[in-house]
Amino acid sequence: xxxxxxxxxxxxxxxxxxxxxxxxxxxxxxxxxxxxxxxxxxxxxxxxxxxxxxxxxxxxxxxxxxxxxxxxxxxxxxxxxxxxxxxxxxxxxxxxxxxxxxxxxxxxxxxxxxxxxxxxxxxxxxxxxxxxxxxxxxxxxxxxxxxxxxxxxxxxxxxxxxxxxxxxxxxxxxxxxxxxxxxxxxxxxxxxxxxxxxxxxxxxxxxxxxxxxxxxxxxxxxxxxxxxxxxxxxxxxxxxxxxxxxxxxxxxxxxxxxxxxxxxxxxxxxxxxxxxxxxxxxxxxx
Numbered sequence: 140x141x142x143x144x145x146x147x148x149x150x151x152x153x154x155x156x157x158x159x160x161x162x163x164x165x166x167x168x169x170x171x172x173x174x175x176x177x178x179x180x181x182x183x184x185x186x187x188x189x190x191x192x193x194x195x196x197x198x199x200x201x202x203x204x205x206x207x208x209x210x211x212x213x214x215x216x217x218x219x220x221x222x223x224x225x226x227x228x229x230x231x232x233x234x235x236x237x238x239x240x241x242x243x244x245x246x247x248x249x250x251x252x253x254x255x256x257x258x259x260x261x262x263x264x265x266x267x268x269x270x271x272x273x274x275x276x277x278x279x280x281x282x283x284x285x286x287x288x289x290x291x292x293x294x295x296x297x298x299x300x301x302x303x304x305x306x307x308x309x310x311x312x313x314x315x316x317x318x319x320x321x322x323x324x325x326x327x328x329x330x331x332x333x334x335x336x337x338x339x340x341x342x343x344x345x346x347x348x349x350x351x352x353x354x355x356x357x358x359x360x361x362x363x364x365x366x367x368x369x370x371x372x373x374x375x376x377x378x379x380x381x382x383x384x385x386x387x388x389x390x391x392x393x394x395x396x397x398x399x400x401x402x403x404x405x406x407x408x409x410x411x412x413x414x415x416x417x418x419x420x421x422x423x424x425x
Contacts, residue, residue, distance in 0.1 A: 353377045377409065388420070
C-alpha cells in the first residue's frame, strides 16, 4: 500500500498554496472593510432599509475581497453594510473560512450582536457566499440567531454539502485522507456531503421559523455539486436558478458571488421584497 499518510500530510498546505495562485488576494489586508463604504459603525438604518446587512464570505475568502463588488452595490442603495472575517487558522493570513463551522457560527453570533448594538436595529439580514450562505444556518438553528435575523440570502451555498464534482467521493479510497482533512482544515471537512456537521444541521428540517430564506444558484457551479444540493426545503424559502432569470448568464461558483450583478439584483429583491422588480439579463445594468 502506498504511504498515503505521508503523501497527504501536506494536503492542507497544498490547498492553501493553490488558493493563493488562483484567488486574487488583497494587496493590503485591513482589519476591517473600508469605513467609507461599509463597516461604517456610525451608519444608521433608514426607514426604507431598516435592517443592517451582514455579508458572510466563503471558504478561502475574507471580509474585503469577497465583497468588493456587492458591498458598494448595496451601500449605494442606502443599506448599512458590514462584513466579518471568520474561521481563521493560525499562521494563515488572508484566507479564512477554514476553521470548524460551529466555531465560525459563534464568531458570526458575536459579530451580529456588535452590529445590532451599533445600529440600534432589532434584526439584521445576512447575505453569504458559498460556506457563508450555509454556515449562518448553524447560527440560526443552534445559537439563537433566528431571533436576531430577518432574512438569510445564500449565493451558491453548500447547504447539503458538496461532492466537489465527485472528488469528495474518492476520500474513502485514500486511507487517512478524511482524518487529515478534518484535523488540518476542519472547515473544509465540514462541507463534504454527509459530514457530521451537515447531518446535524439538516436534521429535522432545513429552516427555522421566522426567517426568510433565499438561495441563488448557478447550474455552472463546479464547486458546490450537484448545484441542486444548494436548494432548501421549507415554507419560507425562495430557491432561484440564475439561468432561469437570464439564460445567457455563464457565472460559475466564484463569479456568481464576486461580480454577477444579475445575482446581485436578486439579492436586492430578497432584502426588499416589497419593492422587488423582475430580474432579467438587463439587470446587469441596474
